[in-house]
Amino acid sequence: MPSCDDCFNKIDSIFGSLTKDEQEKLLFEKSCKIYKKGEIIYHENSRPSGFYCVNKGIVKLYKTGIEGKEQIVFFAKRGDIIGYRSVLSNENSCTTAKVIDDAVICFVPSYLLKNLVKQNNNFTIEIMQMACRELGKANAYIADIAQKTVKERLAEVLYNLHKDFGETDDGYLNIPLTREDIANIVGTATESVIRLMSELKNEKVIELKGRKIKILKKGDLKKIGGVY
Amino acid sequence: MPSCDDCFNKIDSIFGSLTKDEQEKLLFEKSCKIYKKGEIIYHENSRPSGFYCVNKGIVKLYKTGIEGKEQIVFFAKRGDIIGYRSVLSNENSCTTAKVIDDAVICFVPSYLLKNLVKQNNNFTIEIMQMACRELGKANAYIADIAQKTVKERLAEVLYNLHKDFGETDDGYLNIPLTREDIANIVGTATESVIRLMSELKNEKVIELKGRKIKILKKGDLKKIGGVY
DNA sequence: CGTGTGATTGACGCCTGTCAACGTCTGTGG
DNA sequence: CCACAGACGTTGACAGGCGTCAATCACACG
Numbered sequence: 001m002p003s004c005d006d007c008f009n010k011i012d013s014i015f016g017s018l019t020k021d022e023q024e025k026l027l028f029e030k031s032c033k034i035y036k037k038g039e040i041i042y043h044e045n046s047r048p049s050g051f052y053c054v055n056k057g058i059v060k061l062y063k064t065g066i067e068g069k070e071q072i073v074f075f076a077k078r079g080d081i082i083g084y085r086s087v088l089s090n091e092n093s094c095t096t097a098k099v100i101d102d103a104v105i106c107f108v109p110s111y112l113l114k115n116l117v118k119q120n121n122n123f124t125i126e127i128m129q130m131a132c133r134e135l136g137k138a139n140a141y142i143a144d145i146a147q148k149t150v151k152e153r154l155a156e157v158l159y160n161l162h163k164d165f166g167e168t169d170d171g172y173l174n175i176p177l178t179r180e181d182i183a184n185i186v187g188t189a190t191e192s193v194i195r196l197m198s199e200l201k202n203e204k205v206i207e208l209k210g211r212k213i214k215i216l217k218k219g220d221l222k223k224i225g226g227v228y
Numbered sequence: 229m230p231s232c233d234d235c236f237n238k239i240d241s242i243f244g245s246l247t248k249d250e251q252e253k254l255l256f257e258k259s260c261k262i263y264k265k266g267e268i269i270y271h272e273n274s275r276p277s278g279f280y281c282v283n284k285g286i287v288k289l290y291k292t293g294i295e296g297k298e299q300i301v302f303f304a305k306r307g308d309i310i311g312y313r314s315v316l317s318n319e320n321s322c323t324t325a326k327v328i329d330d331a332v333i334c335f336v337p338s339y340l341l342k343n344l345v346k347q348n349n350n351f352t353i354e355i356m357q358m359a360c361r362e363l364g365k366a367n368a369y370i371a372d373i374a375q376k377t378v379k380e381r382l383a384e385v386l387y388n389l390h391k392d393f394g395e396t397d398d399g400y401l402n403i404p405l406t407r408e409d410i411a412n413i414v415g416t417a418t419e420s421v422i423r424l425m426s427e428l429k430n431e432k433v434i435e436l437k438g439r440k441i442k443i444l445k446k447g448d449l450k451k452i453g454g455v456y
Numbered sequence: 457c458g459t460g461t462g463a464t465t466g467a468c469g470c471c472t473g474t475c476a477a478c479g480t481c482t483g484t485g486g
Numbered sequence: 487c488c489a490c491a492g493a494c495g496t497t498g499a500c501a502g503g504c505g506t507c508a509a510t511c512a513c514a515c516g
Contacts (some may be wrong), residue, residue, distance in 0.1 A: 071371035095367065129317050198464085468505105472501105
């Protein structure tokens with residue numbers, strides 16, 4: 001079971017603003033759990049009982065729409081906090097969180113988060129800033145999805161995934177996604193993703209080997225995706 | 229020039245969490261200005277110099293996308309705060325704010341907002357909660373726009389506009405929008421909005437009189453729009 | 457070696473965006 | 487008060503992007 005110290009000491013961690021005492025309390029109150037791929041951490045529309053910090057692995061956050069089709073809004077990885085939004089806004093969860101790569105995840109109960117927010121203004125400021133940044137990204141994605149073609153969005157998504165998750169030793173995108181997952185980020189049909197990725201392959205922008213994706217020309221992806 | 233007391237005393241105002249002293253200081257430092265329809269309050273990608281509180285009128289917030297096409301992400305009305313996001317996340321503005329109905333708007337400089345946030349934890353909590361709620365809405369809209377048809381989104385938008393802005397004495401939607409504006413909320417072409425609104429008219433769900441829109445069957449709109 | 461999940465490909469057609477032309481309204485200036 | 491210009495609304499024609507359905511292939515796992 002890995003320690004939380006790494007998370008605390010990360011430069012951009014929100015926990016950095018906690019006092020020693022508060023960190024102690026957090027360590028004492030939190031619980032840690034190992035999740036297997038496919039496990040669900042919390043469900044959409046449920047009352048949140050706390051928030052989660054990803055220590056290891058990858059979690060996808062998605063909303064379930066028409067006829068069960070998922071819309072993925074975020075992938076959380078090491079150091080990311082999930083589920084805090086609904087705790088703090090006193091709403092039900094607006095997404096479901098599902099593990100897509102075996103994970104170790106810490107749980108912090110609601111009351112503790114609420115207490116910390118009440119006690120430590122610096123901590124509140126960190127969270128507020130995090131929410132503000134996420135809000136900026138969400139607005140940007142609304143404009144994207146409304147205006148760009150599927151191919152442009154696909155290119156943008158691949159570019160961003162590469163930026164966020166990097167590549168494995170052999171150069172493939174370091175996040176295990178099905179074609180359906182990708183379609184659910186882009187907001188399109190699985191078949192469309194397959195066809196357009198095939199186009200990108202013919203254009204020598206990416207390379208495909210089974211499920212694995214290798215980015216060959218990052219610059220071209222950026223250009224096609226209209227990323228600035 | 230209307231007073232800010234109304235804003236302060238509104239039950240759900242974020243300013244309610246300020247102390248008397250802080251409210252005094254805010255009143256002293258803020259400036260107020262009348263804006264005509266069409267005026268721009270701040271531009272996308274600019275460094276924010278403060279935030280704004282809408283006392284009267286309506287402001288549309290939009291991102292400019294491909295070939296200048298706007299994507300509207302929010303309409304701010306009496307009591308709403310705009311521009312705070314970029315001040316607090318230390319980023320450039322992610323939207324442009326343009327007046328669409330003659331407005332009276334107060335301006336509060338950045339340093340004051342930042343000071344208040346540093347000093348008053350309750351105030352910070354209010355802002356954090358506001359950001360969290362907006363984030364929830366933004367995520368919901370991403371799923372909508374990715375999955376629903378244009379007609380469904382149009383119905384949903386009309387339903388929400390009615391909920392947020394109500395109707396005039398003669399029963400028309402109480403917000404002055406062009407067809408193009410509506411298209412830029414829904415994320416589609418102006419002509420599509422016109423055709424689909426015409427359909428809704430034939431289905432007796434709405435009534436059109438020039439630019440004005442009357443909602444006849446709110447329940448039907450809700451159902452068509454898949455709003456729950 | 458069967459079974460199941462995921463990837464791929466093809467066929468098909470509708471939804472929706474684009475272009476173009478025309479009608480309508482509004483406000484401004486004479 | 488009227489005329490005109492410009493903005494906005496409406497309609498039609500058209501094409502193509504993209505979703506849906508169905509069949510087949512590839513691969514992993516018990």
